[in-house]
Amino acid sequence: TxxxxxxxxxxxxxxxxxxxxxxxxxxxxxxxxxxxxEPGEGPVLLVTVVTGGEVKKLKRLTFQFGDARKxxxxxxxxxxxxxxxxxxxxxxxxxxxxxxxxFGQGTILTVHP
Amino acid sequence: xxxxxxxxxxxxxxxxQHVTLRCSPISGHKSVSWYQQVxxxxxxxxxxxxxxxxxxxxxFPDRFSARQFPNYSSELNVNALLLGDSALxxxxxxxxxxxxxxxxxxxxxxxxxxx
Numbered sequence: 001t002x003x004x005x006x007x008x009x010x011x012x013x014x015x016x017x018x019x020x021x022x023x024x025x026x027x028x029x030x031x032x033x034x035x036x037x038e039p040g041e042g043p044v045l046l047v048t049v050v051t052g053g054e055v056k057k058l059k060r061l062t063f064q065f066g067d068a069r070k071x072x073x074x075x076x077x078x079x080x081x082x083x084x085x086x087x088x089x090x091x092x093x094x095x096x097x098x099x100x101x102x103f104g105q106g107t108i109l110t111v112h113p
Numbered sequence: 114x115x116x117x118x119x120x121x122x123x124x125x126x127x128x129x130q131h132v133t134l135r136c137s138p139i140s141g142h143k144s145v146s147w148y149q150q151v152x153x154x155x156x157x158x159x160x161x162x163x164x165x166x167x168x169x170x171x172x173f174p175d176r177f178s179a180r181q182f183p184n185y186s187s188e189l190n191v192n193a194l195l196l197g198d199s200a201l202x203x204x205x206x207x208x209x210x211x212x213x214x215x216x217x218x219x220x221x222x223x224x225x226x227x228x
Binding site for chain 2: 004006033035040041042043044045048088090100101102103104105106
């Protein structure tokens with residue numbers, strides 16, 4: 001069974017601060033995705049990383065895939081209230097159905113003005 | 114283009130009843146996956162269907178079943194509802210490519226409450 005441990009579970013910060021969310025596993029994933037979910041809506045894909053050591057940037061968001069493809073991080077620079085939401089990491093395992101994603105438990109981010 | 118659509122948006126049932134949830138994938142997508150998201154947790158994989166065949170099943174009891182139709186839409190059925198089945202049920206569609214970049218696109222979900 002593949003498990004993804006996400007930390008922290010809750011994060012409450014002031015506008016302008018930086019933050020990092022971590023996603024760790026003992027399993028190797030062929031790809032890892034980060035989603036953001038608003039209340040009452042489905043998750044929206046932010047990024048997919050597939051290569052060990054890969055770094056992707058999306059405006060103020062930086063995503064990194066660990067060298068061994070077992071962990072990932074999401075770093076937000078100068079957080080804004082619009083960044084508030086549930087952030088989820090999800091991994092796909094090679095050799096299994098690619099429609100099967102294993103999700104972390106999520107990080108609830110609140111950015112106060 | 115329309116995204117993934119799900120119906121109904123909300124549903125209230127009582128214990129022991131059954132429920133059918135529906136999903137229409139993005140046009141051109143042949144794969145549909147179902148997930149259960151309990152409040153405060155990440156989604157958990159239930160089923161994947163591709164070209165009307167089951168391709169994967171998560172750790173859920175036989176009370177959960179699904180099917181995919183020729184137009185690639187899908188239904189999730191849950192029998193003998195329990196209180197613990199209360200959750201947001203998410204449908205995700207994808208092209209069904211056999212590769213690492215078969216991106217899943219999620220619908221808004223159906224909120225099921227079992228009383």
